[in-house]
Amino acid sequence: MRSLEVENLTVSVEGKTILNNLSLNLPKGEVHAIMGPNGSGKSTLAKALAGHEHYTVSSGAVLMDGENLLDLEVDQRARAGLFMAFQYPVEIPGVSIANFIRAALKARQGEEDSFDALAYYRRLYAEMDRLGIDRKFTGRSVNEGFSGGEKKRCEILQMAMLEPKYCVLDETDSGLDIDALKIVAAGVNHMRGEDRGILVITHYQRLLNHIVPDYVHVIVDGRIVKSGDKSLAVEVEERGYDWIKEEMAAGV
Amino acid sequence: MSPVTTVNRESELLTESVFEQFQGRHPDLPPWLLQQKRQSWMEYRSLPLPNRKMESWRFSNVRGLGVGPFGLANAINGRSRAALAARSQDPGSYAGRLVFGNDDLLENSPLSRELTEKGVIFEPLQTAFSKHSGILEEFYMAQKSDLGSEKFAALHTALNRNGTLLYVPENVEIRLPLVSRHWAISENAAVFPHTLVIARDRARVVFVDVYSSSEASSRQFACAVSTLYAGAGAEVEYHHVQNWSERSLSFNTLTAIAHRDSRIRAFGMNLGSKFSRNEGHSIIEGPGCNAELYSLSLSHLDQEMDQRTRQTHRAPHARSNLLFKNALLDSSKTIFSGLIKVDKSAQQTDAYQTNRNLLLSPKAEANSLPGLEILANDVKCSHGATTGQLDENQLFYFLARGIGKRAAQQLLVFGFFEEVLEKIDNPELAEYHRRLVHEKFRNS
Numbered sequence: 166m167r168s169l170e171v172e173n174l175t176v177s178v179e180g181k182t183i184l185n186n187l188s189l190n191l192p193k194g195e196v197h198a199i200m201g202p203n204g205s206g207k208s209t210l211a212k213a214l215a216g217h218e219h220y221t222v223s224s225g226a227v228l229m230d231g232e233n234l235l236d237l238e239v240d241q242r243a244r245a246g247l248f249m250a251f252q253y254p255v256e257i258p259g260v261s262i263a264n265f266i267r268a269a270l271k272a273r274q275g276e277e278d279s280f281d282a283l284a285y286y287r288r289l290y291a292e293m294d295r296l297g298i299d300r301k302f303t304g305r306s307v308n309e310g311f312s313g314g315e316k317k318r319c320e321i322l323q324m325a326m327l328e329p330k331y332c333v334l335d336e337t338d339s340g341l342d343i344d345a346l347k348i349v350a351a352g353v354n355h356m357r358g359e360d361r362g363i364l365v366i367t368h369y370q371r372l373l374n375h376i377v378p379d380y381v382h383v384i385v386d387g388r389i390v391k392s393g394d395k396s397l398a399v400e401v402e403e404r405g406y407d408w409i410k411e412e413m414a415a416g417v
Numbered sequence: 418m419s420p421v422t423t424v425n426r427e428s429e430l431l432t433e434s435v436f437e438q439f440q441g442r443h444p445d446l447p448p449w450l451l452q453q454k455r456q457s458w459m460e461y462r463s464l465p466l467p468n469r470k471m472e473s474w475r476f477s478n479v480r481g482l483g484v485g486p487f488g489l490a491n492a493i494n495g496r497s498r499a500a501l502a503a504r505s506q507d508p509g510s511y512a513g514r515l516v517f518g519n520d521d522l523l524e525n526s527p528l529s530r531e532l533t534e535k536g537v538i539f540e541p542l543q544t545a546f547s548k549h550s551g552i553l554e555e556f557y558m559a560q561k562s563d564l565g566s567e568k569f570a571a572l573h574t575a576l577n578r579n580g581t582l583l584y585v586p587e588n589v590e591i592r593l594p595l596v597s598r599h600w601a602i603s604e605n606a607a608v609f610p611h612t613l614v615i616a617r618d619r620a621r622v623v624f625v626d627v628y629s630s631s632e633a634s635s636r637q638f639a640c641a642v643s644t645l646y647a648g649a650g651a652e653v654e655y656h657h658v659q660n661w662s663e664r665s666l667s668f669n670t671l672t673a674i675a676h677r678d679s680r681i682r683a684f685g686m687n688l689g690s691k692f693s694r695n696e697g698h699s700i701i702e703g704p705g706c707n708a709e710l711y712s713l714s715l716s717h718l719d720q721e722m723d724q725r726t727r728q729t730h731r732a733p734h735a736r737s738n739l740l741f742k743n744a745l746l747d748s749s750k751t752i753f754s755g756l757i758k759v760d761k762s763a764q765q766t767d768a769y770q771t772n773r774n775l776l777l778s779p780k781a782e783a784n785s786l787p788g789l790e791i792l793a794n795d796v797k798c799s800h801g802a803t804t805g806q807l808d809e810n811q812l813f814y815f816l817a818r819g820i821g822k823r824a825a826q827q828l829l830v831f832g833f834f835e836e837v838l839e840k841i842d843n844p845e846l847a848e849y850h851r852r853l854v855h856e857k858f859r860n861s
Contacts, residue, residue, distance in 0.1 A: 215817050243819035255814035258805070259832025268828050269818040306832070323818065 167230060168192040169247075169331045169362055174225035176206075176213045176387075183209040185387035186225070191331065191362040198365045198373055200398060201384035202406045207366045208252060210384070211335035215249040216242050229331060244273050246330030250320040250337050257307035262319065263289065265307045266326050273327075292325045296352050314345035321352040332356070332363045338372035350375030370402035383409055433462075438489055439576055446578075447547050449554055457558075457574035464568035473565030476752045476784045477723045478692060485666065487638040489576070490519035490606030497602065498523045501631060505598045508625055508656075508849035512593035513539040518600040518631070520579040520608050532591060538584035539595060542611060545582040552584060556613055560644055560672045564696040564725045569668045573609050573640045580611030585620040587648070594623040594656075594846065601630045601637040601661060612643040616651040616679075623654040623843065628669075629689065630662035633860070639667040639690075647679035649703065654682045656846060658853065661689040663720060670696045673710070675735070677703030684841060685712035686850050687722055688857050697726045697739075701763070704734040711837045712741040715830060715854060716749035716781075717861050726755040728770065730763035733793075739770045742837060744830045745781035746861070754786035757800060761792040768798045775833045776806040777826045827858045 169191040176184035183206045191197050201207045213220040214227060216239035227234040234242055257265065266289065271280055290300055296318045308316050317337055324332055334353065338346055353376050357363065365376055373381070373395065381397040382389045383406070391397065391409055401409075436458045440446075446454070467474040467482055493501075502524040505516045512532065516524040522541045527533075538549060546553060562570035581597040599610040614624050624645075630637055639661050647653045653673070661667050667690040673681045687693060699708035714722050728737040743751040753772040774783035785802035807829060815825035834854065841847040 217813060239813065239816035240819050240821050243817055249817055251814070251817075255810050257811055257814065257829070257832075259835070260828045261832070264828060264832070265818070265820075268820050268824055272819045272821065272824060327818070 169364075170226075170228040171214075172226045172228070174210075174213065174227065175223045176209055177221050177223055178209065178219055182223075183387050184213065187384070187388055189382065189389060191364055193330070193362045194359045195379040196357060196363045196365060196376060198367060198378035198381045198398060199384055199389075200367060200370070200381060200401055203368070205384045206387040207368075207384055208335055209387075211249055211252075211333045211366055214247065214333055215239060240272070248324050248327060248329035248332045250317075250324060250332065250334040252336040252339060254308045254316040254320055256309045258309050260307050261304050262307055262322075263303040266323055269323070269327055289326065292322055295355065296322055296325075297348050298322060313340035314342065317341055317345065317349050318352070321349055325352065325356060330361060332361065334363070334365050336366055336368060338367055338369060346372065347375055370398045373398045385410060385413065435489060436575060442489070443578055447550055449550065450546055453558070454575045457571045461568055461571035461575055464571060466568065467565065471565065473725060473754075475754070475786065477694070478721050478750075482666070485638055486605050487607040488605060490601075490603050490608065492521055493518050493602055497631070501600050501602075505600075507627065507852075508594070508596065509845040510593050511596045512591050514596040514598070515539075515541055515581050516598045516600070517541075517579055517610065519602050519606055520610070522579065523600075532589075535589045536586040537589060537591065538582060540582045542580045542582055543578060549582060549584070552615065553582065553613075556615060556644070556646065558642070560674065560700075562670050562672075562696065564670070564698060564727060566668055566670055566694060566696055569640050570642065570670060573611070573642050573668075573670075576607070577609040577611045577642070581613070583612075583614045583622065583624060585616045585622050587617040588619045589617075590621040591623070594625045594843065596625045596627070598627045599629075599641070601628075601635075601639055601665070604635050605637070607638040607640070610639065610641040614643075614645045614653060614655065616645075616647050616653045618648040619650040620648065621652040623656075623846075625656040625658070625846065627658040627660070628667075629658075629660040630665060633662050634664070635662050636664035637661060637666075639665060641667070641669045643669070643671045645671070645673040645681055645683070647673070647675050647681045647706070649677040649679060651676070651679045653679070655684070657683065657685045658850075659685070659687045659689055659693060659695070660853065661693075663689055663691055663718070665690045667693045669693070671698070673697075673699045673708055675699065675701055675703065675706040675708045677732075678705040679703070680707045682709045682840070683711065684837065684850070685710075686853060687712065687714040687716075688853060690720065690722075692721045692723070694723045695725070697724070699728050699737050699739075701728075701730045701732050701735040701737060701766075704732045706732075706735045708735075708737045710737075710739045710741075711840065713834050713837050713850070714741075714743040714751060715746070715857055716743065716751060717746035717857070718749060719747070720749045722750070723752045724754070726753075726770070728755075728757045728768055730757075730759040730766045730768060730793075733762060733764045733766065735763070736767040737769070740837060741772045742775070742833060743773070743783055744775045744777060744833055745783055746777045746826060748778065748780040750782045750784075752784045752786075753802070754788070755800070756788040756790060757798050759791040759793050759796055759798065764793045764795045766793060766796040766798065768796070770800040772802040773833070774802070774804040775829065776804060777829065823858065823861075827855075830854065830858075
């Protein structure tokens with residue numbers, strides 16, 4: 166019950182099958198990494214979990230702590246405790262970061278619950294400080310005119326503020342220089358804990374030097390074809406993906 | 418609350434009997450006013466109904482502007498008076514407040530003695546017509562409407578009988594706002610709110626007009642006129658809240674006349690009516706002045722908001738600015754048509770006109786017709802219109818954070834409106850505008 170269970174998930178986009186009977190179990194307290202070549206279905210998994218309407222689930226199930234995630238709308242999934250950090254965060258002109266995160270938190274409250282604005286800003290500033298985000302950013306429109314690194318840090322800031330049960334980081338390392346990568350990784354590591362499962366989707370092993378996963382899964386052609394510990398990531402980095410494909414072809 | 422009066426169905430707006438009925442009910446009007454009303458009624462009857470071939474009615478849904486089921490409203494009873502007075506607390510602190518229901522005075526919270534002694538007049542028109550006939554003969558409906566609603570301005574002149582006269586003598590400054598609240602009460606009632614603000618040289622004043630219906634489900638016809646005069650060096654800030662019930666048909670004409678070195682700022686908030694027509698005209702009469710027209714509109718369902726503006730420059734070295742922002746939900750529609758008109762003598766004019774629309778639904782429709790007519794050769798003028806929308810990637814981003822669609826739209830609208838709201842110096846008034854937007858979202 167304390168896990169995000171993906172069972173035989175098949176997902177298509179515009180009639181083309183991208184994920185093919187994919188299964189994965191992410192228990193709370195663990196960090197799993199998913200690696201795979203371009204077009205293998207990594208980002209599709211993230212978006213299908215979040216509930217993007219372009220991604221059609223034709224079979225399979227996703228249970229979040231026993232609850233059927235696929236029955237929920239996008240915003241319901243988020244409020245139930247799922248968080249996806251976007252590969253390409255979206256710009257929202259006219260809506261400040263502070264107001265955006267506050268709205269997300271309020272959406273998780275009941276209509277009549279009061280909102281402690283002072284405590285909110287105290288927490289927001291503490292998390293921003295930790296992520297090296299200038300406090301002036303609270304008044305800036307979400308992601309508008311941000312550098313790639315600033316956008317990714319802003320994703321992690323939202324993740325920290327919303328305290329999700331399960332986090333899916335979709336290629337959070339893309340477009341980051343090494344300094345920004347370290348800051349983002351530290352932010353993610355800070356959120357590791359018994360009550361949270363984290364799924365790190367990445368193309369490169371580089372990020373996994375800083376967020377050390379408990380398990381690594383390799384995805385090829387929409388299926389997890391190999392799982393192992395963190396050494397698998399190193400092996401993939403050194404040898405590429407072809408040897409795994411060859412193993413598959415040979416039926417190993 | 419249930420309707421407290423019924424309207425005589427025979428007294429349709431376009432029938433001759435309405436004016437006879439009006440005269441019969443108000444036998445004590447001063448002769449000069451009665452004369453003006455008779456003339457206006459004739460004018461109303463002779464002017465054609467708007468049609469879309471008229472430039473000033475392009476894009477507008479003119480159906481339903483003809484014969485209506487509307488009629489003169491009857492007086493309301495004591496219990497309703499008290500209930501409405503209790504609902505008239507917004508926007509907060511005031512220096513004086515008048516509350517009207519179906520054009521009858523319900524409550525009069527007069528000025529302090531200090532202000533009265535300085536010569537400030539804050540008087541319901543029903544008594545001002547005779548008490549201050551000198552001022553009214555000079556200023557009342559003195560500025561002819563010519564932005565398209567001439568017919569309805571004539572109708573207003575014929576049937577208006579109440580509203581507010583605010584007269585602020587030279588050098589008098591009133592810090593707190595003056596408020597007039599107009600309620601429309603019974604089904605099919607026709608109301609004609611009027612506001613006349615005269616700020617003499619170097620006077621300073623803030624005036625707030627709030628229009629609303631006692632019941633959301635009722636339907637009325639509202640035809641309002643407001644006129645602002647700013648004398649030399651005067652400062653006038655005006656707020657206008659149009660929040661009639663969403664079955665109503667409304668017209669509103671604002672004229673702001675700025676004399677030498679004066680400053681006028683007008684803020685409109687449009688939320689109500691099924692069809693609303695807003696005409697705003699700033700007139701620069703003297704050099705060195707600054708006239709600013711701001712408007713925020715939030716339309717939803719099948720509401721239509723039709724806005725026509727003009728910035729007239731008749732004197733040199735003056736500035737005018739206009740910013741109209743429309744946020745559209747559902748299948749609502751807005752029209753903005755504006756003209757900057759600079760006379761030959763108005764050299765060194767700075768005039769700006771901007772219309773921004775935020776489409777929050779693929780079915781919403783925003784029309785924009787900005788225009789310039791410049792006869793002077795040494796001016797800085799610009800006009801522009803932009804339309805933005807909530808695209809599906811943005812919506813997905815909100816949803817992925819647990820923020821539902823309506824809440825996302827609300828956040829975007831607040832962000833969009835803030836550019837205007839932050840120009841309001843009085844925090845209580847700015848907060849009042851925000852609260853109105855919240856309420857509209859809560860009820861939508």
